[in-house]
Amino acid sequence: MNRLRSLYAVLLAAGFPSCSSPSAPETPPAPAASTPAAPAVPATPPDPHFVEVAEAAGLKTVLYCGGPDKDHILESVGSGAAFVDYDGDGRLDVYLVNAWALDEEPSRVRLKGRNALYRNRGDGTFEDVTARAGVSDESWGCGVSAADYDNDGKVDLYVTNFGPNRLYRNRGDGTFEQVAEKAGVADPGWGAGSAFFDADGDGDLDLYVANYIDTNMDEVLSARRTILWREKVKVLAGPFGLRGGRDRFYRNNGDGTFRDATDEAGMTDTAESYGLGVLASDLDDDGDVDVYVANDSNPNFLYRNNGDGTFTEVGSWSGAGLNGEGVAQAGMGVDAGDVDGDGLEDVFVTNFAQDTATLYHNEGGLLFNDVSGAQGLKAVTYEALKWGCSFLDVDHDADVDLVVVNGHIYPQVDQVPELHESYRQRPFFFRNDKGRLTDVSKRAGPGMQRAVSARGLAVGDYDDDGDLDLLVTAIDSPPLLLRNDTPRKGHWLKLRLLNRHGSPAVGARAVLKGAGKSQTRELRSGSTYQSQSALELHFGLGAATAVETLEVRWPGGRKSFVRDLKVDRTVTLHEPEAGATASGRAPTPETPSR
């Protein structure tokens, strides 16, 4: 693998009141210390190539989830993972959420799995720093999201559990303090996806938590398989017939604590839907963050931000609550990306087996149209049971491709060959060919041929070579680390957008123009399935050897505008201070990345 050492160009970008001030002075980026050799751009895109390297990289923690037979639905949902730079050294570390192992006869807890934090050594390997960092926890873990909730410049972790959730405040010295109870976010339900976002534009991050099912450990241990799957084999029951958990919205008080503001914000989960995936994104591009929730076996929610910190649920008529057939699907994971380059984020939702994944084309104004059939996704995705998903530009051709990880929840399907299903499944890789998603999974390298019962997916450039790698969790297995070894074609740019507190500016939106193409990215906490991707933005640039313009809209509405950025490097941009927007500020000297 051609390992390129990326460089930072640390910029204090000039901010302007709006883009309608073209005569205002622009602040050019600092020159790069060196420019990596520009790769040749082939006429046809190369096939993606992923290689599985978790064991060699030192990621060995087995992620448990119940007993071998999966008698209760809790044993089927798995746990997530995060790519997160917890120590601020510029390298992506790995956090793994773990659940418990159960015995079957008699049904009892065999082992309480512990969450794990791995520090990136910078040489492609990781060291287990869980004990030192104080983030192990032996709850039955489910998901994780990351952001700096207390504006101290350090990224914190929120872990959803079957039982009280945990909030790990990053002390900045390599250790964390568990403060969920003190902060008021120790939700006792069965938490799944979660996401931090600034709901009310007050400069601090609020929190949405999807809760799945209302049950308890006695029911888990006494569960028996009673449902006949496809008239062949007895499998676990649910979620249909079980009581859904109510999602929660916590408003940040600005003092390190939150309050449950679910009802006052208009986010009361009266349907008691089976919430799993959470996407916090400005889907109507009106400057505030909307929330999309993928619900299992219920209509999905789309909460429109009213601009004042309250929300209106519009999923039922927006076109994104049901599929194009008017059917509520079994939603699992969710992500958003601009598939067709029209500047609006389309929404992708993964669903259960024997049903298709759904791509909702964003038509503006929070109106969506199910284009799964037109995209050819139906036939490809129908049989698999789909979970984590993410849009990303794997091949640097200046559009977003799509990765989906799969795995059944019923191990019993392996006993019945005529079902043509398997518990362990391969992931999907869809290459974006001029707005059309083409299934090239079988040509995407040996890493993409690994069949596991996958659940979580996080995306990030852990080896700092400029392309995006994949972290995948699987049931009763160590994670997979799928290193992206795709032959280098187009150029790339990574953006680290830091707010005034020095932490990732969750909610910031960047629009980049180069070689006649415009691309949009948004910095998000949450998304995918119970997992957290790197809190930085990655652009493939194709043949563009420079970024003509980069516009960043920061949370709160300030804008930065940068021209003629060099490529094939990591650039850090800081949110302009209040009052510094009219004249801009001189850039600080470029600093090396390490």
Add this chain to the structure above:
Amino acid sequence: MRNLIPAAILGATMLGYQAARPQAPNAAPKTDSAASVAASTYEHLATAIIEIEATEDELVKSILIGYHTAAQNHLRAAARDAQGRVGHLEAAAAEVANIANEGDKRIQAIRQRLAKAGHTHNTDAETKEDYMFVTNKEKKGLVALAARISRAGANASAADLEGLGAELSRLFESAIAPE
């Protein structure tokens, strides 16, 4: 509904007790009197259960009529009120979606509780297809209509809105008509 069930059980038990009581005093008990009382009680309970299910039908139908009325009112208001048109259209679309889903989010939660207790709101308990009134096919038509209403926009004409209202009436009458 939750409150009606224990009341119905109590009522049926009382009726059974009343039916059995004249046999009790003075006369020697017949050998089958206990079984007879049990059967009588169960019969009354069965009557109550059947009537409760019929009541459920009527209740759901009245809920749907409420959504339909609200949707039509919003469409008419949208025609009158140019400034609030988009809001009324969104509200109308939400009501139509409630018809399509045979209930709003609160009703959906109730349905899940009923399902847990073994009582499904769906016509086909196995496949979970078709609600009590709205079939899957009708649902698709109503969802598509909700989308059209939400997209009608601020410039929708009175004739456009009248047309949407007429289509809603047609779909609604078809949905609640006896199969």
